[in-house]
Amino acid sequence: MNPFVDLGEKAQKASKFLALSDAASKNRVLASWSAALRNKTKQILAANQKDLELAKAQGMKETMMDRLLLTQERLDEIANGVEQIIALPDPIGTVDEMWKNEANLNIGKKRVPLGVIGIIYESRPNVTVDAAALTFKSGNAVILRGGKEAFHSNQALVKVLQDASKSAGFPKEVVQFIEDTSHETAREFMKLNEYLDVLIPRGSGKLIQTVVENATVPVIETGVGNCHIYMDKAAEMDMAIDILVNAKTSRPSVCNAAETLLIHEDIAPRFLPEIEKRLAPFATELRADKQAGQFLENFVPATEADFETEFLDFILAVKVVSNIDEAIAHISRYGTKHSEAIITSDYFAANQFQNEVDAAAVYVNASTRFTDGFEFGFGAEIGISTQKLHARGPMGLRELTTTKYVIFGEGQIR
Structure with a gap:
């Protein structure tokens, strides 16, 4: 038989x-x-x-x-x-x-x-x-x-x-x-x-x-996780960096790990040196665009492919954006509709991000690592669906x- x-x-x-x-x-x-x-x-x-x-x-x-x-x-x-x-x-x-x-x-x-x-x-x-x-x-x-x-x-x-x-x-x-x-x-x-x-x-x-x-x-269809953290101009620095470090380094090989940091131009000069310092113990390679590279000591110039990639490793793509609309447009172009996060104290920015970002899970001031059936109270998960028919998310x-x-x-x- x-x-x-x-x-x-x-x-x-x-x-x-x-x-x-x-x-x-x-x-x-x-x-x-x-x-x-x-x-x-x-x-x-x-x-x-x-x-x-x-x-x-x-x-x-x-x-x-x-x-x-x-x-x-x-x-x-x-x-x-x-x-x-x-x-x-x-x-x-x-x-x-x-x-x-x-x-x-x-x-x-x-x-x-x-x-x-x-x-x-x-x-x-x-x-x-x-x-x-x-x-x-x-x-x-x-x-x-x-x-x-x-x-x-x-x-x-x-x-x-x-x-x-x-x-x-x-x-x-x-x-x-x-x-x-x-x-x-x-x-x-x-x-x-x-x-x-x-x-x-x-x-x-x-x-x-x-x-x-x-x-x-x-x-x-369960999805690839090219997940983003967007640090808005109204982000509180310590919280923002804590969230990023967790989302990137706690388990970089899983689909809910952050792969790209988008950061507002107003806070990039102050935040990026501290971000580099906090990620250094994990030997995280930063692949930064030209504007972000100005504020980093060690980085690899980012290519188009870097913003498309689910690294599943200690690698983070970094891009400076001029406003929230640019961040949302970037996510729309490169994201995989898995998990996206905004770090901000601005209610209106948070509301816009949650309304306009198309993903299975959209966070305000929390790590993307929570997109998980266990964390959502399901005991476990069969997978994280990024499609829209029948099931979506964990x-x-x-x-x-x-x-x-x-x-x-x-x-x-x-």
Whole structure:
């Protein structure tokens, strides 16, 4: 039998079981997952170490190694994320609204699972558990296809989840994992229309574009994060720099990290030397336009490509702008509709920025690093959607459901 047919048929069977499972039963399984992740830490970290050793031997960048790394602390955070999902309301079966039509029919919109969800992702093993837990709680079976960089980690994590599911009386196929990491297999996976209800890519722009261009299955597109911090002329310096340093350096390899600083010309002479000083301990390379370069000791002249790039590294593009309109126009041209922030004490500037910037998340006086399902109270996230249909921004439980109309009559005919 074709391995994908086998995966697909088992996933569909598991999805039907899940769709009829109540919240208490699903939460009981999720609790067993969280406990198993904590109990199997040694095995999971040993598998992760294999991936790290292979990545190092192949010359992977340190910032990308950070995405791959699992530690005791990170595993605890992953298990905590599962526990947060347990605490969230189950959207399945809820009725969003109910009304009567002219024929006196009671018409309601009821939340139901999508069915079978496929997820293609790269070198972040935490996605394995986040995706599995969210799809499970929302009543969906999932087929995971991770990148070769995290193969051993993903394999170990899925085994832990499957064993715990089986012990709790659920089919282990609620979570399945494609072990073949070849490009050919990935392309075949993208065309499983008979079995997949939706496909979600998480990773680099190249991965996402490949899925969008090749998939015949409906796709929810998660986006590249070319995120901006705009320091307005009314910005308070200490707060502005604290936010920038956090947004750029706390985890530069993630999609909600800041990649470009836009700074008003009135404050650039005073702010930029201090910004350079604060970023120096992180060895952050500044790629500055000509005007910004006047106020920096060490910088690389910025090119057009720098303002288009998601660096995922300790690199920051810097541009001086003459007003907020220029900042918004720059974001409109180069942004990826992910996360954008303005730092200002001017209410009207903040309001204009939030109204005119087209992005999934628009911040006033806060770091872009908060664009995250965990931080938004979703327990975890399946990804951050930058498209506008069905879901936008961090996708939690509700975004993994659809609706069906339920209609109650008393013998009406038309």
